[in-house]
Amino acid sequence: xxxxxxxxxxxxxxxSLMGDTLTVDSRSLFAPSQAVxxxxxxGSTLRFLIPTAAAGGVRAEFTxxxxxxxxxxGVYLDCLPQAGVACRTQGxxxxxxxxxxxxxxxxxxxxxxxxFITGLLLALPILNGGxxxxxxxxxxxxxxxxMTIEMMKRFGVTVTPVENGWLxxxxxxxxPRDLAIEGDWSQAAFFLAAGALSQAQGxxxxxxxxxxHSTQGDRQAFSLFQRFGxxxxxxxxGLRISPGALRPIPAxxxxxxxxxxxxxxxxxxxxxxxxxxxxxxxxRIKESDRLKAVAQGVAALGGEIKELPDGLVVTGKPMLSGGxxxxxxxxxxxxxxAVASLGCEKPVEITDAQSVSKSYPGFxxxxxxxxxxxxxx
Numbered sequence: 163x164x165x166x167x168x169x170x171x172x173x174x175x176x177x178s179l180m181g182d183t184l185t186v187d188s189r190s191l192f193a194p195s196q197a198v199x200x201x202x203x204x205g206s207t208l209r210f211l212i213p214t215a216a217a218g219g220v221r222a223e224f225t226x227x228x229x230x231x232x233x234x235x236g237v238y239l240d241c242l243p244q245a246g247v248a249c250r251t252q253g254x255x256x257x258x259x260x261x262x263x264x265x266x267x268x269x270x271x272x273x274x275x276x277x278f279i280t281g282l283l284l285a286l287p288i289l290n291g292g293x294x295x296x297x298x299x300x301x302x303x304x305x306x307x308x309m310t311i312e313m314m315k316r317f318g319v320t321v322t323p324v325e326n327g328w329l330x331x332x333x334x335x336x337x338p339r340d341l342a343i344e345g346d347w348s349q350a351a352f353f354l355a356a357g358a359l360s361q362a363q364g365x366x367x368x369x370x371x372x373x374x375h376s377t378q379g380d381r382q383a384f385s386l387f388q389r390f391g392x393x394x395x396x397x398x399x400g401l402r403i404s405p406g407a408l409r410p411i412p413a414x415x416x417x418x419x420x421x422x423x424x425x426x427x428x429x430x431x432x433x434x435x436x437x438x439x440x441x442x443x444x445x446r447i448k449e450s451d452r453l454k455a456v457a458q459g460v461a462a463l464g465g466e467i468k469e470l471p472d473g474l475v476v477t478g479k480p481m482l483s484g485g486x487x488x489x490x491x492x493x494x495x496x497x498x499x500a501v502a503s504l505g506c507e508k509p510v511e512i513t514d515a516q517s518v519s520k521s522y523p524g525f526x527x528x529x530x531x532x533x534x535x536x537x538x539x
Contacts, residue, residue, distance in 0.1 A: 237270050237271065269296050305377060354369070390430075434479055
């Protein structure tokens with residue numbers, strides 16, 4: 163969120179965070195004719211705002227740090243020049259764009275990142291003509307596109323799904339409104355795992371703010387943890403999870419839920435039996451190579467795990483030994499290793515623990531409040 167706020171401010175937007183309320187004033191959007199957008203380590207910020215800046219005709223330079231300069235942007239380099247946007251790069255960041263985005267037909271793959279699709283969906287409606295997006299390969303992480311379209315509709319903008327794509331009418335305007343943000347299923351999954359793996363007698367965790375019928379793809383965490391043997395129930399206050407007789411899941415297709423893979427692998431490592439996770443090749447181009455990172459992390463803690471080109475095979479056991487796990491400057495790896503500590507005989511040391519600030523700054527506070535133990539060293 164901080165990276166996105168910083169970047170949109172470079173485009174003329176004003177943001178103000180007071181407590182848990184973010185106020186966004188977009189009346190001066192596109193006022194600057196030139197801008198430098200620092201996207202930090204946020205792939206979503208980068209991929210959402212490249213088409214947005216182009217739609218406003220802003221001459222923009224995009225920068226970043228960590229692994230972001232290496233992460234793929236080739237989808238835009240292929241399709242934007244055909245729509246009036248010049249792109250200059252040495253293969254990654256920094257990226258400079260100029261020219262105004264024109265409406266038209268956009269063809270792009272659906273299996274690299276749904277963020278490219280979201281970026282175009284957000285930007286195309288404000289152009290002065292209709293556009294269409296057609297996918298050249300099957301869509302992965304479809305839930306994120308569904309979330310995008312639902313949120314656009316709530317702000318007064320519509321698109322029409324068609325076979326292998328969407329029709330996007332032009333000359334639309336986003337209408338400001340107040341919005342309460344629902345809980346994040348991908349972050350909740352870490353505490354679903356914690357509840358499932360707890361060793362404490364009679365323990366349970368109550369998660370508030372989650373929507374039972376959310377469009378978030380990661381809502382699949384509910385059924386997955388049920389399949390692992392955990393006990394989940396909806397109550398008036400929220401979702402409660404408690405330990406059950408843990409068992410492996412023979413096959414998990416992660417193509418629509420890549421963000422869940424690290425915590426699913428950790429859970430599988432503590433479920434006696436074999437769990438196979440496939441369809442997750444895209445995890446190799448996240449903040450870290452997440453397949454490699456989670457495999458090395460689980461193995462370092464005494465788990466049995468095999469890395470595949472597009473996934474993991476985990477042979478679970480009742481307990482792990484503990485030890486030192488590399489966080490790889492990746493928030494999801496750090497949080498997954500923290501939860502793994504609940505099933506370890508000895509303490510776990512995790513490097514790069516500060517990286518949780520990218521998506522969940524209060525993770526360790528919540529972890530401790532629920533009975534976990536964590537110290538900064």
